[in-house]
Amino acid sequence: MKILVTGGTGYIGSHTTIELIRAGHTVEILDNLFNSKIEVLGKIKQITGVEPKFHKVDLLDYDKTLEVMRGTTFDAVIHFAGMKAVGESVEKPLTYYENNIQGTINLLKAMKITGVHKIVFSSSATVYGDKGDKSGELVETMMTGVGITNPYGWTKAMIEQILRDVATSDSDFSATILRYFNPVGADKSGLLGEDPNGIPNNLMPIVMKVYRGEIPELTIYGDDYKTKDGSCERDFIHVTDLAKGHLAALEHMEMGVQVYNLGTGKATSVFEIIRAFEEISGKELPKKIGARRPGDLAVVCADSSLASEKLGWKTNLTFEDAIKDTLNYLKNVS
Numbered sequence: 001m002k003i004l005v006t007g008g009t010g011y012i013g014s015h016t017t018i019e020l021i022r023a024g025h026t027v028e029i030l031d032n033l034f035n036s037k038i039e040v041l042g043k044i045k046q047i048t049g050v051e052p053k054f055h056k057v058d059l060l061d062y063d064k065t066l067e068v069m070r071g072t073t074f075d076a077v078i079h080f081a082g083m084k085a086v087g088e089s090v091e092k093p094l095t096y097y098e099n100n101i102q103g104t105i106n107l108l109k110a111m112k113i114t115g116v117h118k119i120v121f122s123s124s125a126t127v128y129g130d131k132g133d134k135s136g137e138l139v140e141t142m143m144t145g146v147g148i149t150n151p152y153g154w155t156k157a158m159i160e161q162i163l164r165d166v167a168t169s170d171s172d173f174s175a176t177i178l179r180y181f182n183p184v185g186a187d188k189s190g191l192l193g194e195d196p197n198g199i200p201n202n203l204m205p206i207v208m209k210v211y212r213g214e215i216p217e218l219t220i221y222g223d224d225y226k227t228k229d230g231s232c233e234r235d236f237i238h239v240t241d242l243a244k245g246h247l248a249a250l251e252h253m254e255m256g257v258q259v260y261n262l263g264t265g266k267a268t269s270v271f272e273i274i275r276a277f278e279e280i281s282g283k284e285l286p287k288k289i290g291a292r293r294p295g296d297l298a299v300v301c302a303d304s305s306l307a308s309e310k311l312g313w314k315t316n317l318t319f320e321d322a323i324k325d326t327l328n329y330l331k332n333v334s
């Protein structure tokens with residue numbers, strides 16, 4: 001298939017591009033390089049032998065987006081492009097709504113005009129909101145959009161709704177919504193990993209910076225949750241497993257809208273992740289216990305049985321593999 005990957009130089013987008021190329025698909029990337037680097041293209045070439053055609057285009061530029069879509073007959077779009085920093089989205093809600101929502105609307109309009117009917121959308125477990133005491137595994141049939149704590153999360157929930165509405169209006173349209181849990185790790189080659197511009201927000205990129213001495217100390221946001229050890233629990237999924245989930249989704253597209261969780265189904269605590277990182281790296285990280293981070297949930301874990309039944313997809317890698325691959329990547333970039 002010929003696939004347009006928006007946000008294809010980003011963390012999950014680039015790993016997915018690699019898996020698409022490995023599976024024999026032709027990929028073109030559309031990205032504004034807002035939070036990624038052009039060097040990623042060369043890394044993709046080193047890993048796969050193929051450098052995808054690249055369009056430095058912002059989805060807010062409708063005319064250029066349409067031009068890209070007119071240039072090739074795409075079979076499907078995988079849509080990653082968007083802003084994703086939770087804290088920043090609280091400070092700049094309009095920027096987030098404009099980029100994520102208007103960007104998606106432009107893409108969908110360009111798809112309609114050029115006759116591209118299939119889209120795989122990068123959503124997030126954040127759309128489940130706060131389930132209160134009913135913690136446990138999250139299932140696709142659960143209600144979404146209640147108790148979302150930040151504009152970033154709202155943009156994901158709103159885009160899901162936009163896709164449903166477009167599907168209702170157009171019987172040729174198919175969308176597969178993938179709700180990611182916590183992606184970690186790096187490609188096995190050590191050439192590609194998570195490399196956000198600026199100060200990272202998520203646990204693993206922060207741990208990487210503390211390990212390298214670029215951040216003096218790690219703060220664990222709360223040790224008084226009602227969890228196995230007091231720290232939050234998350235479903236950490238290796239980015240390569242996640243990337244392969246996109247491939248499976250693409251190969252099993254159905255009419256209308258399908259929704260799948262992509263996670264491991266195993267909750268791992270923040271303390272467990274840090275301990276494993278220290279054991280595998282052989283280095284103790286400077287750390288302290290801090291206050292809870294506003295908006296954090298005690299436990300977030302996937303029930304991914306639907307993806308396994310309908311897409312024939314399951315995770316093969318562990319968070320320990322992710323830590324090893326992350327360290328391997330760090331060795332190569334330093």
Ligand code: UD1
Pocket residue numbers: 084085086124125126149150153182201202203204206218219220221222232233234270293295296297300
């Ligand atoms: C967050 C977002 C999620 C988004 C994801 C990827 C929320 C509530 N969560 O997930 O929507 O899809 O990022 O961008 O909106 N932690 C520390 N110290 C740190 C950093 C993190 O203890 O310095 C802890 C957090 O409290 C949390 C866990 O590590 O319990 C994971 O945090 P993070 O990597 O930011 O991901 P989430 O908050 O789960």
